[in-house]
Amino acid sequence: MEPVQIIGIIVGLIVILKVAVQAKKSAISPFTASAWILGWIFVMLMVSFPNFLGKIANSLGIGRGIDFLVYFGIIILFFLVYKSYLRAEHLEREITTIVSEIAINERYDKKTKGENDGK
Numbered sequence: 001m002e003p004v005q006i007i008g009i010i011v012g013l014i015v016i017l018k019v020a021v022q023a024k025k026s027a028i029s030p031f032t033a034s035a036w037i038l039g040w041i042f043v044m045l046m047v048s049f050p051n052f053l054g055k056i057a058n059s060l061g062i063g064r065g066i067d068f069l070v071y072f073g074i075i076i077l078f079f080l081v082y083k084s085y086l087r088a089e090h091l092e093r094e095i096t097t098i099v100s101e102i103a104i105n106e107r108y109d110k111k112t113k114g115e116n117d118g119k
Contacts, residue, residue: 001048008047012040 016037023033046053046069053065062068 005047009044012044012047016040 019028019033019036019040022028023030028036046065050065053068057063057065057068060068062071
């Protein structure tokens, strides 16, 4: 086994352990934890069996394993950017609603306080 393979497996195991700890603390959702763990298992398998990535690429009509990895990575990144965009839009709508409610409540409170002071 090559040194880079040993390092890749050690890094993968450390990251998986950290993800498991975060999931146990409920810092990340079970779905997110599962996705990260599966991703790092995939990385460890590809580091352990580098020829296998080439076989996957060839079966998909892609010349080299690294090309497949780049294409796959770009697809995942586009998905994550889209998901982040949707989350940001949702948060923006929630913030607008909350700010509107606060403004209405403050105006109502000032009006009610003014009426009570006049009596």
